[in-house]
Amino acid sequence: MSASRDDRVADYVLGLMEAAEAEAFERELAQDADLARIVAESAAQFHELDATAEPRPPRDEIWRGIESRLGTQRPPVAVVRPEWAAIWQSLRFWRWTGFGGLATSAALAAALVAFVARPAPAPQFVAVLVPADSTAPGAIVEIDAQGAARLITLKDIPVPEGRALEVWTLPSVERGPVSIGLMPRAQSRGLSLTAVPPTHSDQLFEITLEPASGSPIGRPTGPVLYKGLTVQAL
Amino acid sequence: MLSSLNGTETHHLMQPRDRASAFDHADAIRRCARGDKGALRQLYEQEAGAMLGVAMRILRRRELAEEAVQDCFVQVWRRAASFDATRGAGRAWLFTILRNRALNILRDGSREETTGADLLADEPDDRPSPESIVVLLDETSRLRRCLEQLEPLRRNGLVLAYTRGLSHGEVASELKVPLGTAKSWIRRAFLQVRECMQ
Numbered sequence: 001m002s003a004s005r006d007d008r009v010a011d012y013v014l015g016l017m018e019a020a021e022a023e024a025f026e027r028e029l030a031q032d033a034d035l036a037r038i039v040a041e042s043a044a045q046f047h048e049l050d051a052t053a054e055p056r057p058p059r060d061e062i063w064r065g066i067e068s069r070l071g072t073q074r075p076p077v078a079v080v081r082p083e084w085a086a087i088w089q090s091l092r093f094w095r096w097t098g099f100g101g102l103a104t105s106a107a108l109a110a111a112l113v114a115f116v117a118r119p120a121p122a123p124q125f126v127a128v129l130v131p132a133d134s135t136a137p138g139a140i141v142e143i144d145a146q147g148a149a150r151l152i153t154l155k156d157i158p159v160p161e162g163r164a165l166e167v168w169t170l171p172s173v174e175r176g177p178v179s180i181g182l183m184p185r186a187q188s189r190g191l192s193l194t195a196v197p198p199t200h201s202d203q204l205f206e207i208t209l210e211p212a213s214g215s216p217i218g219r220p221t222g223p224v225l226y227k228g229l230t231v232q233a234l
Numbered sequence: 235m236l237s238s239l240n241g242t243e244t245h246h247l248m249q250p251r252d253r254a255s256a257f258d259h260a261d262a263i264r265r266c267a268r269g270d271k272g273a274l275r276q277l278y279e280q281e282a283g284a285m286l287g288v289a290m291r292i293l294r295r296r297e298l299a300e301e302a303v304q305d306c307f308v309q310v311w312r313r314a315a316s317f318d319a320t321r322g323a324g325r326a327w328l329f330t331i332l333r334n335r336a337l338n339i340l341r342d343g344s345r346e347e348t349t350g351a352d353l354l355a356d357e358p359d360d361r362p363s364p365e366s367i368v369v370l371l372d373e374t375s376r377l378r379r380c381l382e383q384l385e386p387l388r389r390n391g392l393v394l395a396y397t398r399g400l401s402h403g404e405v406a407s408e409l410k411v412p413l414g415t416a417k418s419w420i421r422r423a424f425l426q427v428r429e430c431m432q
Contacts, residue, residue, distance in 0.1 A: 010424035013330075014395045015337045016402055022334060030316070040318075040326070042424075045431045047326040048377045049396050050333075052362075052370040053287035062286075062300050063278055066307045070271075234308055 005035070013042045020128070020135055023231070027202060069234065123233045127205045129226035138226040141167075141191065141205045142233075147198060149180070149191040157186040157207070157225060164212045168220055170204040171196045177206075182214045203230045259324030266314035274311055277328065282307075285332045291361055292336045292399040302336040309335065337399045364393035380430035387411075388423040395420055 003011065011017045012025050029036040123142035130137050138155045151167060159165060167181035180191045193199065206227035208220040215221050257280050265273030282303055289299035309331050317327055362370070368389065371378035381389050391405045400408065406416035 006425060007421045010421045014420065014424060015333055015399055016395055019338045019341065042428060043330045044323050044326040045377060046396060047329055048371060048375060050288050050329045052367050053291045055283040056286040056290055058282040058286050058303065062282060062303055065304045069304065069308050070311055
């Protein structure tokens with residue numbers, strides 16, 4: 001990370017970070033009380049600028065939308081959700097995963113196809129997997145409320161002869177990484193989470209390059225190609 | 235910062251913020267964390283109008299601004315337990331969430347067509363210039379004094395980034411300077427204001 005701590009505080013408070021960068025920074029804030037204090041103090045100082053925007057009367061629909069999204073209260077009329085609403089929801093949750101601002105339209109289109117092509121149970125957690133040296137997503141892991149997990153690949157991943165791609169998760173540091181899938185080439189597929197505790201926020205998922213029959217030691221041995229942390233979907 | 239607004243300003247300037255500072259945001263957020271939906275409603279009644287104004291200034295489309303406000307309250311409800319009153323005012327926390335939601339919508343690549351076209355904006359772009367935004371701050375405002383000490387172009391860059399959600403690149407083209415220059419100007423100006431506010 002080339003920007004200094006002061007630079008990142010400035011970028012975050014002024015709103016100059018990309019969504020993914022801002023989310024990573026927020027995770028850092030959750031771990032670093034000192035940094036969080038500096039950010040809160042700066043945000044409070046600049047917050048006065050928000051008062052220079054002319055207030056607008058909100059329509060009642062805004063509150064009704066909030067209530068229905070919180071889901072504890074029924075919307076006044078039961079409606080059958082049209083198909084486009086499901087697509088819209090998908091776009092919506094991608095934005096929250098930080099995917100939105102970074103996606104190339106091709107990756108977005110490819111992933112949209114993946115979403116539209118199957119009936120989508122609402123994902124509870126989503127992890128966008130990116131390579132170490134870039135913010136371009138290569139795959140998405142989504143886990144629904146029943147704990148069913150699915151990998152959606154967005155890019156072809158070159159796999160040398162005699163090697164395979166292995167998917168891992170890190171349910172906790174004590175437990176260590178657990179293999180949840182082995183595949184000869186990049187493909188969208190289900191993942192098995194039966195051997196691990198229920199997924200939580202900020203749980204690491206990663207794809208490594210391993211021997212064709214999988215890592216011989218039950219831990220990643222090859223290079224990490226893509227990794228990402230889970231975020232709770234709304 | 236909010237507490238310094240109490241009782242020191244002339245009445246006509248104070249109305250909206252006076253109401254805001256009389257309301258205990260931190261308490262309402264804590265009640266949200268305990269699952270009290272009435273508290274969320276109170277926050278909404280208190281702030282939805284101001285939030286919509288801030289979101290409109292960034293997004294310029296009512297539908298998108300409304301979505302940002304909705305996103306914000308859903309997030310507030312979910313994240314209320316992580317709010318730490320010892321680290322800052324509740325109202326600033328709420329507006330940080332709101333601005334992040336609005337900026338995410340603004341920079342959402344999949345919506346470039348819908349957010350980028352001026353034709354789709356609900357209102358002509360008559361948003362106040364950065365100079366006039368600074369003047370809208372109270373005369374007694376410390377932030378205003380600190381902003382006024384900055385070199386004008388740098389001040390404009392900082393204010394444009396914050397109020398319109400311009401990116402480093404957009405600020406650079408607005409100020410007609412190279413990207414690296416805009417970046418370091420904005421970051422430096424931010425630090426100068428921070429030091430001045432201490």
